[in-house]
Amino acid sequence: MIMIPQSTSFRFSSNSFAFSPAVTSRSLAAPFNRSPSSAALSFIRFPNYRSALPPPRSSVSKSKSVRVQAMAAEDGKDPRLARISSAIRVIPDFPKPGILFQDITTLLLDTKAFKDTIDLFVERYKDKEISVVAGIEARGFIFGPPIALAIGAKFVPMRKPNKLPGKVISEEYSLEYGTDIMEMHVGAVEAGERALIIDDLIATGGTLGAALRLLERVGVHVVECACVIELPGLKGRERLGDKPLFVLVNGDA
Structure with a gap:
């Protein structure tokens, strides 16, 4: 599971992410009510805790620039990567307020994405x-x-x-x-x-x-x-x- 303090901020585009002070973490904390197969995200980790970023299809404007580079099969074009990413959900304020928690159990529930x-x-x-x-x-x-x-x-x-x-x-x-x-x-x-x-x-x-x-x-x-x-x-x-x-x-x- 991956968590990140809400004090960190990001900018978003349709398929990627990057750190930026331009967007506050309040825009990242919207509830995720989608099914495991449709909630998309990419994630990162820091030394003492795990960190999660919201999905590319969040409410943050797609005109914002954020980058995620898929690197499977050496060329980053394998379509399976999108399915894997979309099977993982983010839960805000868990296990305590200010933390975004990446729940990989939804990936395990999606037999196709896990495979x-x-x-x-x-x-x-x-x-x-x-x-x-x-x-x-x-x-x-x-x-x-x-x-x-x-x-x-x-x-x-x-x-x-x-x-x-x-x-x-x-x-x-x-x-x-x-x-x-x-x-x-x-x-x-x-x-x-x-x-x-x-x-x-x-x-x-x-x-x-x-x-x-x-x-x-x-x-x-x-x-x-x-x-x-x-x-x-x-x-x-x-x-x-x-x-x-x-x-x-x-x-x-």
Whole structure:
């Protein structure tokens, strides 16, 4: 789920978004009464909370300029991206006033949009001889298992501290305020295996970077990291070093 304070403001066009001080957040808080298949939005995330932007078809004038760049299949023209975006709704003032909450449960209710999401990743990785799909808590747990099953790989959960019951290997990483830890079961992977790391979004790159270091410490070759959306303005890609990153949606923050 992705949230953003109402103090942030945006400008809109028919199919994209960008930050701007010209429009106040009050124009973003209109209720969303559409069905899951018709509410369109694109979303972003910041270090300590998740952030949501309203859909392109909001009441804000379409003459306003906001940009969302779809990057699936390398050229950004795959029509499945619009269906995925339209299946997600935004709930204002949840879990507290001033927050716009992105509810991905509506994507999961839309079997076509959810299948499109998985298919886009499967099409990319089915022939790359990947034996491990490592999913980052928590949304990586949604996308990772069906991708792993489709490409014939095992799924390995990368979890926060004290969530895995067996012996673990840990990696600390930095947040905007303090640090956190990523853990994986000892013996879940073997040296020489080829892995894909999957998460919903890359912002500052802290969690993806920790998962990458954790796998490489035990001799696993990480083929690629993959996310539904990237926020290039937060430069998370830089924390992955020379490791390739694939994203479906490029939000130009």
